[in-house]
Amino acid sequence: MIPAEFSYLRPASVDDAVAALRERGDNAKVLAGGQSLIPLLRMRLAYPGLLVDVGRIDEMRGVRDDGDRLVIGAATTHDQVLRDPLVRTHCPVIAEVTATVADPAVRHRGTFGGSIAHADPAGDLPALALAIDAAMEIAGAGGRRTVGAEEFFVDYLQSVVGPDEVLVSVSVPKLGDGWGHRYEKFQSVAQSWALVGALAMVHRANGSIDEARVGLVNMGPTPLRARSVEQGLTGGDATAEAVAAAADQAPAGTSPTSDPHASADFRTHLARVLTRRAVIAAAGI
Amino acid sequence: MQLEHQFSVPVPVDRAWEVLLDVERVAPCMPGATVESVDGDSFTGQVKVKVGPITVSYAGKASFLEKDAAAHRAVVSAKGRETRGSGTAAATVTASMTADGDSTRVNVVTDLAITGRPAQFGRGVMNDVGNKLLGQFADCLADRLAGAGDARTPANGGGDAQASTRAAESAEAAESAEADVSAETAESAGDQPRAAESSDDSGRDREGPRESRPTPEAIDLLGVAGGSVAKRVAPIAVLIAVLVLIWWLVGRRRS
Numbered sequence: 001m002i003p004a005e006f007s008y009l010r011p012a013s014v015d016d017a018v019a020a021l022r023e024r025g026d027n028a029k030v031l032a033g034g035q036s037l038i039p040l041l042r043m044r045l046a047y048p049g050l051l052v053d054v055g056r057i058d059e060m061r062g063v064r065d066d067g068d069r070l071v072i073g074a075a076t077t078h079d080q081v082l083r084d085p086l087v088r089t090h091c092p093v094i095a096e097v098t099a100t101v102a103d104p105a106v107r108h109r110g111t112f113g114g115s116i117a118h119a120d121p122a123g124d125l126p127a128l129a130l131a132i133d134a135a136m137e138i139a140g141a142g143g144r145r146t147v148g149a150e151e152f153f154v155d156y157l158q159s160v161v162g163p164d165e166v167l168v169s170v171s172v173p174k175l176g177d178g179w180g181h182r183y184e185k186f187q188s189v190a191q192s193w194a195l196v197g198a199l200a201m202v203h204r205a206n207g208s209i210d211e212a213r214v215g216l217v218n219m220g221p222t223p224l225r226a227r228s229v230e231q232g233l234t235g236g237d238a239t240a241e242a243v244a245a246a247a248d249q250a251p252a253g254t255s256p257t258s259d260p261h262a263s264a265d266f267r268t269h270l271a272r273v274l275t276r277r278a279v280i281a282a283a284g285i
Numbered sequence: 286m287q288l289e290h291q292f293s294v295p296v297p298v299d300r301a302w303e304v305l306l307d308v309e310r311v312a313p314c315m316p317g318a319t320v321e322s323v324d325g326d327s328f329t330g331q332v333k334v335k336v337g338p339i340t341v342s343y344a345g346k347a348s349f350l351e352k353d354a355a356a357h358r359a360v361v362s363a364k365g366r367e368t369r370g371s372g373t374a375a376a377t378v379t380a381s382m383t384a385d386g387d388s389t390r391v392n393v394v395t396d397l398a399i400t401g402r403p404a405q406f407g408r409g410v411m412n413d414v415g416n417k418l419l420g421q422f423a424d425c426l427a428d429r430l431a432g433a434g435d436a437r438t439p440a441n442g443g444g445d446a447q448a449s450t451r452a453a454e455s456a457e458a459a460e461s462a463e464a465d466v467s468a469e470t471a472e473s474a475g476d477q478p479r480a481a482e483s484s485d486d487s488g489r490d491r492e493g494p495r496e497s498r499p500t501p502e503a504i505d506l507l508g509v510a511g512g513s514v515a516k517r518v519a520p521i522a523v524l525i526a527v528l529v530l531i532w533w534l535v536g537r538r539r540s
Contacts, residue, residue: 157337
């Protein structure tokens with residue numbers, strides 16, 4: 001379990017990181033917390049010639065207030081995110097989901113942006129980014145661009161971040177009053193990947209649901225929004241019956257796989273059940 | 286592990302059959318596949334599969350076990366070794382074609398066995414990866430078939446088109462087999478980490494009961510790859526046995 005030989009670079013700025021990536025092209029890889037990349041290196045499933053460590057770039061660390069949004073540096077660790085006062089005040093749903101990522105050791109090294117850029121559909125944060133409508137700031141040779149979560153996730157383990165680009169930060173809207181949230185994740189053993197996860201964010205007004213967002217984990221090659229459920233809930237009564245009826249639509253538009261851990265049918269069943277539980281809890285029913 | 290994929294190409298089944306049997310013509314359509322040499326019904330080549338940060342490449346050999354022109358059914362056996370690791374992949378791919386009006390439906394069933402580190406990573410993604418690769422393959426193939434058809438009609442005689450058609454078909458079979466192999470590699474890796482590790486260890490530094498209980502994966506590989514793997518492994522096993530014996534004798538004398 002020894003990685004193939006590679007060079008290591010720890011640039012001090014985003015520009016330096018991009019320049020290094022550009023020079024090496026496809027043969028270089030960004031290293032943040034290393035909680036996904038290092039295992040791949042050790043198994044020799046990835047063998048980049050150069051690792052560009054972005055963990056010490058000041059601009060990419062910490063959480064800052066940006067008017068009606070929060071900007072989370074991509075290299076901020078999960079542990080820092082879930083303890084951050086701004087996050088806990090304005091986007092407690094981020095703290096709730098981040099607290100379920102793997103185990104404490106991983107959360108102390110793994111990063112918020114790394115998890116999103118890795119684009120694993122079984123990861124917790126990609127579905128969160130989708131449900132909360134996060135916007136990703138990406139730096140490349142041609143400057144910077146911002147990509148919404150809806151366009152960010154391309155395929156299994158693939159995002160729009162190019163081989164010579166760096167995910168710099170993730171911007172999320174502050175959630176006002178009236179939002180409830182719940183992340184339901186089903187695991188076969190503690191701290192394993194979710195067989196399926198459902199994140200519900202529900203905004204209630206006058207006894208009915210006026211906005212609902214549901215993100216699904218591991219129900220296809222990318223994280224998904226359960227749009228049919230969202231439409232079924234919006235404008236409806238906040239009752240257990242209405243939620244259950246809407247949650248039955250959770251598998252619409254998904255393409256779960258069968259593997260030794262769970263069949264596609266079981267995943268479909270889980271999506272319904274977890275969505276119902278998450279929405280009921282998020283709506284405070 | 287068995288994987289199933291389907292795709293359609295917009296040409297009649299007889300034409301599709303010819304094209305799909307032409308390895309050199311079809312191979313370029315498979316993402317990451319290259320054919321190095323073709324010798325009758327056997328061919329050698331490489332398949333490199335890249336999924337996000339993961340890259341796995343195999344070099345190996347494939348051959349047609351069966352070509353049934355009447356039933357439009359071809360069976361290809363492919364065996365490969367990782368070019369940057371010690372893992373292996375073996376696949377038996379059965380492609381069958383059925384006419385569907387003016388187009389052809391191709392059904393590909395892949396029986397796949399993967400060993401080594403790729404088998405330790407991932408979850409149930411192999412189908413996704415396989416479908417994606419086959420999707421790209423089918424699109425490319427459809428383009429080529431359409432292009433060949435155009436060339437055929439007016440000026441260029443049929444010869445060229447037909448030749449390429451034949452090449453294309455075998456390439457496809459080979460490609461789909463290999464692509465599936467690598468895809469599965471990634472997938473099965475995650476599924477059975479313990480099994481893969483224990484099979485790695487059992488021969489070297491464990492004794493007794495562990496050796497007597499080979500993992501399902503190991504059995505699978507031998508079952509599929511048959512004698513050739515055993516032949517390759519045998520000299521190494523003998524060498525290791527001799528070294529262990531020497532080490533044991535020397536160690537005993539010293540103590």
